[in-house]
Amino acid sequence: MSNYVLPFPKSKIPKGGEFGNTILFDGTPRTNPHRGVDFSLPGGTPIPSFTTGEVVLVKWSEVLGHVAVVKDLKGGFWGYCHLRQACILAVGTKVVAGKTIIGLVGNTGSASHGAHLHLSFGPDDQSVFFGKVSDPIVAIEIRIARDAKEAPVAPVSKVAPVAAKPVAEVAEDVAPAKASVRPAVKKAE
Ligand SMILES: [Zn+2]
Numbered sequence: 001m002s003n004y005v006l007p008f009p010k011s012k013i014p015k016g017g018e019f020g021n022t023i024l025f026d027g028t029p030r031t032n033p034h035r036g037v038d039f040s041l042p043g044g045t046p047i048p049s050f051t052t053g054e055v056v057l058v059k060w061s062e063v064l065g066h067v068a069v070v071k072d073l074k075g076g077f078w079g080y081c082h083l084r085q086a087c088i089l090a091v092g093t094k095v096v097a098g099k100t101i102i103g104l105v106g107n108t109g110s111a112s113h114g115a116h117l118h119l120s121f122g123p124d125d126q127s128v129f130f131g132k133v134s135d136p137i138v139a140i141e142i143r144i145a146r147d148a149k150e151a152p153v154a155p156v157s158k159v160a161p162v163a164a165k166p167v168a169e170v171a172e173d174v175a176p177a178k179a180s181v182r183p184a185v186k187k188a189e
Pocket residue numbers: 034035036037038117118119
């Protein structure tokens with residue numbers, strides 16, 4: 001089981017919603033390259049956590065609206081922005097990829113123009129607001145692939161153990177044979 005999941009298909013990322021994009025979906029130039037990815041989803045859609053980890057920040061931002069940040073098990077920070085209402089999970093709450101609902105898709109914050117989830121990925125809990133960020137889709141796909149590689153694979157070539165009975169029979173057959181070995185008789189000359 002991976003500690004990462006992509007709960008919404010990439011087809012939900014509209015043109016202009018990609019990471020690093022400099023033009024909004026309506027053609028308006030962005031003031032800065034896009035710092036996350038936008039999933040276009042109906043308002044109120046529950047957002048499962050993309051990662052297993054822990055809620056580390058719940059905050060209101062004038063720009064990003066209601067924000068929740070989850071730290072994954074490897075130290076990556078995932079920001080969920082424009083949530084309809086404040087994340088009800090307290091800081092410190094453990095979350096499970098694909099299972100725990102972080103919040104609902106909303107349209108809060110001045111940077112939001114219609115219901116969507118803005119997801120960011122960075123090296124600390126402030127990267128959602130400023131500083132270094134990376135493409136969260138690339139990051140999640142790398143991690144899902146890595147977890148799949150590391151997951152223990154059931155051996156396919158393992159032969160079922162031979163039933164105990166035949167083994168015991170073999171042992172019994174061997175014992176008398178050993179006992180019946182006669183010492184070599186010295187040939188009389
Ligand atoms: Zn965005």
